[in-house]
Amino acid sequence: MRTQRSCGVGMFVWLMASALLWGQQEVPPVFRRAALIEFSGTISPMREAYFHRKLEKARQDGADLIIVEIDSPGGYVESSLRLAESLADLDLHSVAYIPRQALRGAAIMALGADEILMRPSA
Secondary structure, eight states: OHHHHHHHHHHHHHHHHHHHHTTOSSOOOOOSOEEEEEEESOBOHHHHHHHHHHHHHHHHTTOSEEEEEEEBOOBOHHHHHHHHHHHHTOSSEEEEEESSOBOTHHHHHHHTSSEEEEOTTO
């Protein structure tokens, strides 16, 4: 299972670099420290609190890029909207990466990010 995770992260880094460089004539921004927040399962107030704890930890660690890996069937609408607002209000660059699914409320959450990247099979 660890090998699959490593391949997934490697694929994500490749996709991120390709998306930033493909078709752009200006130099993409340089990020010094990225934080990956894995967000899976049903969106609920508890998962929302988990996200905010991880986000605060990323800030304390000096991250200037937040990558949220979303694999969720959705969940509570209010929590989804608050998560989207939290991403939209960040003073850091944010990317929602969807390896498999982001349905209903999870799609709303992803819309709060600065960028959305999806695997072709997502």
